[in-house]
Amino acid sequence: MSDYYDLFLTVDLSPDLSEPALQEVRWLLGQAEMPSAPSSADWKTWGYPWQVFAAGSASHAFEGADVSLLVPAVDRPDRNGAVPWALTVRICVHEDEFGVVMEVVEWLLRHATTEGWAGFVRDTASGDIQHIVRHHGGFDVVDVRSAEKRFRISWS
Known part of the structure; x- marks a missing residue:
């Protein structure tokens, strides 16, 4: 049985995102034609480029x-009045594709303005959750272990 990863990423991308980078983001999401030379990953290592974040269907392995x-975050301009790009992705990733997807995540986070929590990765095999935390010098993938519950909400 194959292992799958549930990837959730939510960040603001720079309002100064270049047109080629913006086109590549749109292509990755399945919303544009492939750029002539995609730079979001070392695609030759992986065989060929594909739209890793194209979505719109039920997740293969997760609810x-x-x-x-x-979308442009028109209600949240930066301090200079420029409008960042709001990006949210939730995608199921096969274990064989996880390496290239994380290369694309790294490329996206280089263009992001978000600092701090940027998403998570969940593994079907172990159920472990790892948070993606972006900082000025890069990003960390942080393991989450059971912690003391601060509150519980129940309904019937």
């Missing part, structure tokens, strides 16, 4: 749907 959305 819910795979979704991706890129």
Whole structure:
């Protein structure tokens, strides 16, 4: 049985994102034609480029749907008045594709303005959850272990 990863990423991308980078983001989401030379990953190592965040269907291995959305965050301009790009992705990733997807995540986070929590990765085999935390010098994938529950909400 194959292992799958549930990847959730939510960040703001720079309002100064270049047109080629913006086109590549849109292509990754399945919303545009492939750029002539995609730079979001070392695609030759992986065989060929593909739209790793194209979504719009039920998740293969997790409850819910795979979704991706890129919109201008017009209600949240930066301190200079420029409008960042709001990106949210939730996608099921096969273990064989996980390496290239994380290369693309790294590329996206280089263009992000978000600092701090940026998403998570969940593994079907272990059920472990790892948080993606972006900082000025890169990003960390942080293991989450059972912690003391601060509150519980129940309903019937």
